[in-house]
Amino acid sequence: MIELLSLGREIGVLFIYVFFGWLGRRAGILDAGTDRAVSSLVFYFTMPALTVTSMSLKISTGQLYEGLLILAGSLVLVTLSYLFILPVSRLLRVDGPAEDSFRFGTIFGNVTYVGFPVCYILFGKIGIFYAALYSLGHNLLFWTLGVWMICRRQGGGFRWREALNINVISIVTGFLLALGHVQLPRLLFEPLNGLGEATIPLALLLIGSMLAEKDFKSLLTSKLVYQSTVIKLLMLPALTLALLHLAPFFSPTGKTVLLLEMAMPAAALAPTVARKYNAGYGFLSRVVVFTTLLSLFTLPVFAWLARY
Template identity: 30%
Template structure:
């Protein structure tokens, strides 16, 4: 895809975010309704999008690429988990936990899938879903450990790692792909139509979320600029240079770079609420990083030109 076409696709996604923001500001969609929309997305439309993205004829090359991207995802999340330990030491504990979390975890679902799909089509969503397996493994282990400081019950933790909509849908999709199982037309089209709701819905949800907190107060804290720079610029640049050093190119390079360049993970606020983190900090850094990503994301995509 030509670079300007990629930029146009990204602009379209951010225009939908603006539509969501306007809908939120005018009380067309309340914050409570937005929570419900998020649940619909996470539990229905996104899993269907992932399953439909696996609708390819089996190919050893695609399987090899998928395994490679999963290994890259595990390497990136593992490395960031270690690096985050030495960052933000001057911050209050609640804030430090949130900033460590967003350093490791990007918004690879809500924004990552739409952008990957816009650039690479269904194949992009397929590989983004594979990359997201690494995300899920780390977010339900390291992510919880960050907030709970090691006070985690193993059985419940394992259940969350392996039994969640993302992992289940990838497992179903991978089974269909590897064994070349073709669903009946009416079922596959139903899954595809519901899955296609995900991209505009996810952008609207992000837009509504942005109007839930004072933008003025979010931009007053310098640490949010620092954390956003790390999340949006430094992390993807390091990922880019390491992968190019090892001669990765094409989709091997594109998917990890795109996903790494995403703003703070959409579930940052949810984790802060559930596991006693600083909810105000989580909300503000999510807002600041999402807004700045409108500038930084096209610049990161330029590296793929």
């Protein structure tokens, strides 16, 4: 129990930033325009810098090998989640456009804005290294399978240029640096490292501001939001934990990163993508807010369970 509380405290520290973001939005210091600016700053500058510098480490052969396994694991786990949610959504009698939003919001998680900070605070830069490789597989499926899911009724399709966004490119670049044991020169590493360190507070402030934008009463009136939350935060991580017991080749760190990434709240970008394709972005916004709030309690539990 003491260990569980300790993990909860470590992860709970991150949500202090979320609270400050919420407070800033309520006080009128932050607004929708600020959110867009911060989101762009994180997406195009600080997140890629954090990814590259976190991979500019002295990585052992074993860690590189495990990183590849985590990359493969992310592709397998997200694909299995998709196969799992197909019959579940039918069983719950979710159909029409709501079915696409339900599946999209339940399968894909916030593996960067929340995943990176959690893995960093628990494991340091090796945690970011593993989380970035998980994110690579996850994001490739997000921008291909995910976008197809959300826009298929509108006759649209994904664009490869979106799948190959700057964050995917930075992950690939960082991994190649790690693979070749290439260390960035100090003149380049220090400014990138300083920029990357801003990712954690900025990303979490952004989530807090987003939470303050929503009406909490609307979160309590949607049965579908509850169902999506239970599957996203409890069922899929529990199934992942069971599968990881059948894969003893992961280290405790690798196992925990995989489990925590699968236990992340719904992807913060999901409503944005849905809005772009005129899909169910209102439902997805509620799912993002509700799962982000409840993940404060579920993430420490799964971080603790991963150690056994």
